[in-house]
Amino acid sequence: MSYYQTYNYYRPSLFGGFRFFPPVIKSLLIANAGIFIFVYIMNFFSIGGVPVSYIIRSIFALFPLFTPISGMPGFHIWQLITYMFLHAGIMHLFINMFALWMFGMELENNWGSKRFLFFYFACGIIAGISNLLLGPIFGQEGATIGASGAVYGILLAYGIIFPNRQIYIYFLFPIRAKYFVMLFIGLEIFAGVTGTQDGIAHFAHLGGAAGGYLLLVLEKYKPQIYRYIKDFLKIYQKPERFSQPKKEDVSEAKYLDIDNIGPEDLQKKLDEILDKIGKVGYQNLTEDEKKILSEASKKL
Numbered sequence: 001m002s003y004y005q006t007y008n009y010y011r012p013s014l015f016g017g018f019r020f021f022p023p024v025i026k027s028l029l030i031a032n033a034g035i036f037i038f039v040y041i042m043n044f045f046s047i048g049g050v051p052v053s054y055i056i057r058s059i060f061a062l063f064p065l066f067t068p069i070s071g072m073p074g075f076h077i078w079q080l081i082t083y084m085f086l087h088a089g090i091m092h093l094f095i096n097m098f099a100l101w102m103f104g105m106e107l108e109n110n111w112g113s114k115r116f117l118f119f120y121f122a123c124g125i126i127a128g129i130s131n132l133l134l135g136p137i138f139g140q141e142g143a144t145i146g147a148s149g150a151v152y153g154i155l156l157a158y159g160i161i162f163p164n165r166q167i168y169i170y171f172l173f174p175i176r177a178k179y180f181v182m183l184f185i186g187l188e189i190f191a192g193v194t195g196t197q198d199g200i201a202h203f204a205h206l207g208g209a210a211g212g213y214l215l216l217v218l219e220k221y222k223p224q225i226y227r228y229i230k231d232f233l234k235i236y237q238k239p240e241r242f243s244q245p246k247k248e249d250v251s252e253a254k255y256l257d258i259d260n261i262g263p264e265d266l267q268k269k270l271d272e273i274l275d276k277i278g279k280v281g282y283q284n285l286t287e288d289e290k291k292i293l294s295e296a297s298k299k300l
Contacts (some may be wrong), residue, residue: 024117024169029097032147035085036093061086061143062128064136080128080182081121086145096147103151103158110161123153123211130207140201149204152188153212156181160216185209 044053058073062083065075086095108116127149135144158165159181167180175183188205218225273289285293 021104022116024108024113024120025101025104025125028100028104028120029217032085032087032093032097036087039086050189057086057143057145061145062131063130063143064141064257066136073113077193080125083143083145084121084124084147087147088145092146096151098203098208099151100147100154104154105227106162107157119157119212119215120150120154121217122185123208124150126214127152127208130210131201131204134203134207135201136273138203140203144201144204146201146204147209148201149208152184152205152208152234156209156212157216181209 018065030223039053039056042056045052047055059076060079060082061073062073062079062230104116106122107119111119128144131140131144131149135141159177163176163178165177166174168174168178185206187211269292273285274291276285276289282290
């Protein structure tokens with residue numbers, strides 16, 4: 001199967017359906033939809049007069065690190081992952097899952113499931129951290145929920161890897177993916193700076209996009225980055241002339257009576273001692289080795 005046949009086989013199409021659902025996309029769609037339904041059902045149950053759905057959100061939504069609001073639940077580290085699976089309503093869930101389906105299918109088929117899964121959660125976590133740090137500065141004090149941050153990372157990656165793909169806004173107006181991404185990022189920056197009070201976590205969206213870009217850059221320049229780190233760490237390593245010889249190199253040798261061994265065995269032992277001198281220096285020979293060398297030099 002050629003590349004173009006493979007692409008046409010796997011490429012998502014709104015009206016053509018799919019012949020194949022990648023496992024990560026399928027799992028994420030099922031998990032998000034299932035958790036949404038479960039939390040919705042929990043609205044009809046309560047514990048001590050408190051709806052179970054509220055208790056779930058108070059534990060698993062992403063709350064600010066510090067908040068002046070009395071009685072607001074606190075931040076817990078697991079919320080950086082769990083908040084991605086909670087949604088405010090059916091439209092919130094639909095938009096996120098539609099975008100994940102639309103842009104994520106081709107990425108997962110192109111990258112493979114493991115890389116795509118790591119990328120998705122990494123973008124979501126970076127999105128959550130950015131919202132924790134920047135949200136309060138611009139007046140956001142409530143909890144954050146939704147997969148939008150991770151989806152924005154997927155969206156940005158799609159725009160970079162497939163910049164000239166045609167996307168139809170409202171299914172009518174065509175626009176290239178790279179311009180579509182620029183438009184959405186620009187709107188999010190404007191909304192985040194001027195309108196965070198609208199209840200939307202714009203800095204989570206921007207953080208997810210920034211995280212996606214950072215991951216792509218790190219992946220592209222990974223060999224060079226490893227080399228720079230390795231070269232940098234060499235600054236803190238002792239030069240070889242100051243390094244201590246390895247333990248096995250200076251292990252003591254049993255003294256040989258050179259009068260009782262044959263010429264071939266003596267020559268072999270001398271070669272070993274001379275090799276050792278070349279590696280760690282004469283001063284690191286054992287006393288027995290020095291003695292063998294001295295006696296052999298007299299005999300030879």
